[in-house]
Amino acid sequence: MAKPLDLPLLLILITMVASLVSVSCAQTNVTSGVSLQAAAGASWPSPSGHFAFGFYAIEGGLAVGVWLATAPNITVTWTASRNDTSATSGALRLTYDGRLLWTGANGQDRTVAAPPQPAVAAAMRDDGNFVLYAANATVVWSTFAAPTDTLLAGQDLSPGAQLFSSISATSRATGKYRLTNQLNDGNLVMYPVGTMNVAAAAYWDTGTFQIGFPLTLRLDASGVLYLVGNNGSYTKNLTKASAAQAVEQAHYHRVTLDPDGVLRSYRHGLLSSGRWKTDVEWIGPSDRCHVKGACGFNSYCVLDRDAQPSCLCPPGFDLMDAGDAAGGCTASSGAGECTVGQRADPGLSMATMQNVSWADTPYGVLAAGTSAADCQAACISDCFCAAALLDTNDGTCTKQQLPLRYGREGGGYTLFMKTGGAASPALGGGGNHHHRLGRAITVALVGVGLLAFVALCALLASARLLWLNQRTVRRHIALAAAEALDEEAPLRSYSYEELEHATYSFRDPLGRGAFGTVFKGTLRNGGERAVAVKRLEKLVEDGEREFQREVSAIGRTSHRNLVRLLGFCHEGANRLLVYEYMSNGSLADFLFKAGGGGYPPWRDRVGVALDVARGLHYLHDELDSRVIHCDVKPQNILMDAAGTAKISDFGLAKLLQPDQTRTFTGVRGTRGYLAPEWYRGAGPVTVKADVYSYGVVLLEIVACRRSMEMEEAGEERTLAEWAYELLVKGEATSAMSSDEVVGAAEVERVVKVAMWCVQAEPQSRPSMDSVILMLQGRLEMPFPPPPASSY
Structure with a gap:
């Protein structure tokens, strides 16, 4: 006769069934053991079909995330493990121990969610939130609680939380910018990634740093983005409500920190024709040149007629990559490089950029009231100084080193840039000079300039010939010294048997490195010489690479401050390198x-x-x-x-x-x-x-x-x-x-x-x-x- 079910156990089962029924009413479409095979577009959709959770295509494979099913392209609003490498195989699965895994991706499991309590079901909801439920129907994990670069209506950015931009429109990996809801002062601030939470690194904020309590950033269903705190008694609207449109069957709002560092509020409307329409309703900051990092090092940002940012190089600099204007600039001369005895090199001059703004990170400061001439002179006489920044409001002059950063047109500063040639004209809105020279004076100056140029070319050519000659002499001396040493121990190829004998079958290890072990040995050709023999033991290709680097880098050098490579063994799978032995360790x-x-x-x-x-x-x-x-x-x-x-x-x-x-x-x-x-x-x-x-x-x-x-x-x-x-x-x-x-x-x-x-x-x-x-x-x-x- 079967034993009757215990009453406590029966109550537990009833509770679990009731919980699952409750979860089912909450748009559950995933339960333990259910899987979703990896394929572009494979998903668990929301009841309306407007949102989906699953696999979407990226360069090189697939990613897991949430998207709004706009057409012709989806709009991704959340990405799991966004910095992981892409994969093309496997399946999403809610495991029986309550985790959400991408199993079998590239031969390994990736954890998408590991809630603090085991999850028994999951749902993609119509608000764009993908959630995991515990057995008691409570939400134990959600995409809303772990935002990446986007907030949806009803989603909060809590005190201390951040949004991180993506690298690009096609790559969802963490990009260059972050939006930080600062816990300590209630201020919402944008910074470049990799900077500290300090005012000098910020490029946009809500000005709520003196509010006295933490704030939450919230987006509501009407498209209003606002800050709220102190139990709802304080609010600050950042945007206005979006106007209703009768032609829309449905609409959704999102706020995204885009790859260019600008925070944008979007409205996505599903029209009665079935077409989706997307509008940008608000951006911050409004001037895209205010985004710190819009242009790379040593370049500055200007807005074109369409309010789009363009990146330019200051005098004496060229683009690092002609095909990437935002990639930054590099000095086209050696100005600012310290050399022996450099004080006031007559070949150096200062180019002027007026009405600009740059990050002020000085290593030297001249007090307020400094004149433009004194500011330039202080920099040009200092070989460590690459540029000087003069505050035109109070006359404070600061010495700057390269790289310069966060440059943009407009601002209360004048930049003096050290260059290797003649002084360049003032740039960026400087005063016009109405001095005109007579024709005769102009011709005379041109003639003098041409003569000076010819003389300078001759001088430079002579200097270069002298330098090449000296270099050749130094090189002959170095080679002679090397040859003298090579007579004693020339770089040569050893057989494996020779080195095995020299090291007593690799008996005396001196140490182990990333690629192999070093053994002490003795070479006995014409006497005894202590050597160190490195046996490359890692992967064959790694060992081969190190072997080639060692031989190429210091193969025949005799420099007293580099360990000499005496020889090598390159025989079958054996890769051994023979060095002079250092008796006093490292x-x-x-x-x-x-x-x-x-x-x-x-x-x-x-x-x-x-x-x-x-x-x-x-x-x-x-x-x-x-x-x-x-x-x-x-x-x-x-x-x-x-x-x-x-x-x-x-x-x-x-x-x-x-x-x-x-x-x-x-x-x-x-x-x-x-x-x-x-x-x-x-x-x-x-x-x-x-x-x-x-x-x-x-x-x-x-x-x-x-x-x-x-x-x-x-x-x-x-x-x-x-x-x-x-x-x-x-x-x-x-x-x-x-x-x-x-x-x-x-x-x-x-x-x-x-x-x-x-x-x-x-x-x-x-x-x-x-x-x-x-x-x-x-x-x-x-x-x-x-x-x-x-x-």
Whole structure:
């Protein structure tokens, strides 16, 4: 006889059935175990069919999201995991443990939603909200609660939440701009992505920063976008209600932070003919040149006749990419690059741009009341100064470095731009000069100008011939030195058996890197020579790439500050590299593992810093093809028996063609030493990436502390930020980890060099040649701006 059902269990079942019935009444169309196969347009629609949740096509595959079924193209209002790579296979499935998964996409599961309580059903609702329900019919997850770039009617942007623009109309990945509902002050503000929540980075706001309580941004069914707070007692309308249109069968409103950084309010109306009509009802900001980042670095924005933004280069600059005007400009001359003895180079001049606005991020300030002439003179006499910004209201003059950013026409500033040629005329609305020269004077001036031009060309040609001759002589000397060393250990090919014998069957490992293990060995051809043999053990293609980079980058160099590559084995699947052996380990050992708890003497540490700088200068400036090392860190700097530092490990190096100064490549290097441009993933990488890494190493040399030590200890500031704080306080010697007595001025000089090296933008960092001169005290430098991580 069957056992009767327990009353408590019966009550639970009744509750579950009632809950499911309730969920069913709430437009449920998905239950546990139901799946949706991946295909463009495959979806779970809302009851009206106007909204859908499912798969839509993107470049390279599919994405999961919510869209309004406008025609001819859908209007995406929400995207799941928007920065994931696209996929083409798999299925959406509400799992029995209550999660929404994209299963089998590229062989792995992707979580679309993981609610705090297991979901038993889901629904695409007619308001555009896709929701997950728990067994008790409560909503445990919704797309409205996790907005991407869009708000729909009835959807809130809560205090502390943000909208992020998409990259483009065809890519829903996170773009360049964000709309932040600031929790601390109730202000709704737009910023470029990657900036801090500070007024200097903002380009639009609601002016509610003194309201005293948090606000919620809300869009209602009539199209009114407004802020509300203090339990509904405070409201501020940002837009007006949309007028009703009799020809519409239905209409929907949305507010989207578009890829160009403008917030727009849209109305989508379904006409009686079945056609969809879309109107833009409001935009903010109204002037698109006010969007910070509308134009790239060193370019400024102007509006054309149709109020569309155009990007132009200031005097002395050219577009980085002629096909992409918004991509920014680069200096067409070397103006602003510090060289030995530069004070007031007669070849430099200042071009003037009036009635403009640029981001004011100075490293030097001249007090209010400064004249235009004094402002220009202060910049042109300072080799670190690339431009000067004069506030025409109070006469404050600020010295600026490259890159300049957020430029636009209109504003109360005059920009003086250092150029390499004759002074350019004033731009951007400057006063008209009505001086006219007589014909005879004009002819005379033209004649003098032509003669001067011919003389200058002759001088430049002579200088170039002299430079080429000197370079040839230096190169012959270097090659002679290399050949002398090569007589002792020429670059040669070894057999695998030879290297197996030299390393006693790879018995004595010295260390392991990303690509393989390094073993100690002894070569016995004509004597005994200690060597280090790197056996490449990673994937075959990775090993081959490192092998080629090492041989190409430093194959026959004899530079004293680079570890010499003596030979190699390239035999079948075997890839081995043979180097001179460094008996004193790495710079990391030198700095962080000193015996007895002591630290290396200051003078030795400065010597090591100069050794590394000379090695990088050789790679960057003295080879026919420049080399970007891409992984400068203490572990890749080795010490020989004499205490000389030598740069090693070129497995990630990037070789530039003789006519190249920059390159595009994926992220390479080690966390803690990577320059910011690696993370940005946009724009070129230059030798200045190595300069940044060197700056971090230089700080480690000063402090005898690892770059990641403070972060690993839970501190919110970096080693660079900590050192900069001490520098500002005049306490640079406190950065030293020893009690050794060292002149404060010398320590301050080294820390300032490091700060210049770790600037956020590559153009602001010095060349390695200048670094050497600054470390030696032969080149003066102004006080540096904050380091990269402080922006």
